[in-house]
Amino acid sequence: MxxxxxxxxxxxxxxxxxxxxxxxxxxxxxxxxxxxxxxxxxxxxxxxxxxxxxxxxxxxxxxxxxxxxxxxxxxxxxxxxxxGFDQIHRAILVGAGRLGGALAAYRGFVKYGLRIVGVFDQDLGKVGTTIGGHFVYSTNELETVIERNNARLAILAVPAETCQALADRLVRAGISGIWNFGPTTLTVPDGVVVRHEHIVVGLAELAYHLQNEPGSPLPVSQDTE
Amino acid sequence: MxxxxxxxxxxxxxxxxxxxxxxxxxxxxxxxxxxxxxxxxxxxxxxxxxxxxxxxxxxxxxxxxxxxxxxxxxxxxxxxxxxGFDQIHRAILVGAGRLGGALAAYRGFVKYGLRIVGVFDQDLGKVGTTIGGHFVYSTNELETVIERNNARLAILAVPAETCQALADRLVRAGISGIWNFGPTTLTVPDGVVVRHEHIVVGLAELAYHLQNEPGSPLPVSQDTE
The missing domain is CATH 1.10.10.10 (Winged helix-like DNA-binding domain superfamily/Winged helix DNA-binding domain)
Structure with a gap:
């Protein structure tokens, strides 16, 4: 306008x-x-x-x-x-463990346009409970909830070994953006955007700066022979 | 060498x-x-x-x-x-809530040289329990545990309103690197390194790329009048 x-x-x-x-x-x-x-x-x-x-x-x-x-x-x-924070990004969150729970409970996402429309877990002990104010669905219902809510974004907080299979399934269900907190890389078709959340980048930066304090030169991997 | x-x-x-x-x-x-x-x-x-x-x-x-x-x-x-992943970075973690719990339980940190030597919470209901394999201390014991373990790094997973006071106290106790997961910025003296973990950067990147899919040009804030 x-x-x-x-x-x-x-x-x-x-x-x-x-x-x-x-x-x-x-x-x-x-x-x-x-x-x-x-x-x-x-x-x-x-x-x-x-x-x-x-x-x-x-x-x-x-x-x-x-x-x-x-x-x-x-x-x-x-x-x-x-x-794009002025748009609403409807997302599902897969994995209701510790990290998934922390993400589900985080209220700050609203300011960035993110709206979580469903939380999923394959653990039947968690299905039907509430986490961070969100109802936990069985992963069997992934496709249904994605379609019903027209969700395009998926947040993955699941173990490494289940990430890829899950990503394949999500892409087939219409997800075009994946925010992956699992400690693994994903292969997706063109047109699907993956952001791999690498919590250790922050740690790396700290470690790097701590060892680079004045007076502590950094060893560079370079042979002097 | x-x-x-x-x-x-x-x-x-x-x-x-x-x-x-x-x-x-x-x-x-x-x-x-x-x-x-x-x-x-x-x-x-x-x-x-x-x-x-x-x-x-x-x-x-x-x-x-x-x-x-x-x-x-x-x-x-x-x-x-x-x-600096070849060095051991002894760290304390403050906040044993959902996010703190996820961080305490994360085994991948070892590869990056991070060793959590103590988890703290001010909630007496949590003190004395174990989270992610770590004993939870009362925040009253911060200085003692930092000194005993010669910890230089602190991970903050506490609410915004307590972050700054806590950071001041940690710096006085000898902490020189702070990995802040709290949704707030910190002021620290020169020589102390802070990394503010901004989980929403990943979200921003996704949101940005999703709206920039072919055929959906991005509105740039620029007046055309």
Missing amino acids: GRSKAKYELGHSHLERLVHYYHFLGERVDLDETTRVSSQQLAQLLTMDDTQVRKDLAAIGVRGVPRLGYRAAEVVEAIRQVL | GRSKAKYELGHSHLERLVHYYHFLGERVDLDETTRVSSQQLAQLLTMDDTQVRKDLAAIGVRGVPRLGYRAAEVVEAIRQVL
Whole structure:
């Protein structure tokens, strides 16, 4: 509505930074139409240069005013649109174990457009109970619930050995995006998007930075012979 | 030991890709000293160009042989060293709720050098129980357990409102790296590294790619007036 449409390529790091800006601004309770935010404030978040912030925002069409900064609401709205948080993504969640339970209970997803429409488990002891406010279905009902809710996204929190078979089944049932928390890689047909949630990336970054504290040079794997 | 040491700057995306290579190779049961892996195989993992793989590995001192590829074991070992997975990172985990429980129970951390030496909760109903094989201590004992185990890393899986006070206390107790799963940003002194685990980054990426499927151009926030 009154906005141009353009195909637009967003790199992973850029996208990640936008999520951080969005999250940070979304946390602030004082946000109203007049609230301003500076590129320096956003840069501090990620301990980086404010030039990067200005680039990131300019690339999605948001420009600040010198000395006044950005209108916070405009930044939030632009990120919402570009990342698709303004749309509703109906998702099913497979696996009602510890991790599945944590995901089912997480209320923050709403801000990102995610709506969980069904939780599934193959353990009959869990079927029929409620987890994080969601009814737990038997995995036998996967296709029915996906179709009934027109779900396109699936969140997998199941053991590695069941992931691939499950993914195949979900794709046949019409799922086009898989958010995989299982510790395995998946093979899917073209047109299906998989995001493999690698919780250890964060750990890796911490471990890396801890060993790179001043005075502790990092051994680089390079033969000196 | 026979390797040069050099300070070495690793960008976030580079680091993330290295973790993926490491994880992928670590999953393969057939790995031995003779196993080879090609840059094409690794590139497929992340649906990207194999030139990127060669750059990523060259930057950490690993070079392949034309037509033969890389020695898989060498790739694994180089990543282990560069990312510090060959060291033991003793960590405490605060918060024995759903997410804390999932983290406490996750066995995969061992491959990355993480050893959880204590789980804490302020809920007296949980103190003294076992979660994911770990004894749950009262948060009153934080300082004692950190000191006794010489822990430098803390994993926070607590509600947003308690994160900052807890972080302050942990830093005073000698923690220099915080892996924060709480939905909030933290302020820490220089020299302390924080990694804010943003589970929604993965969701953002999925949502973004789903709306960017062929034929559905992305609205860019840009006024056309």
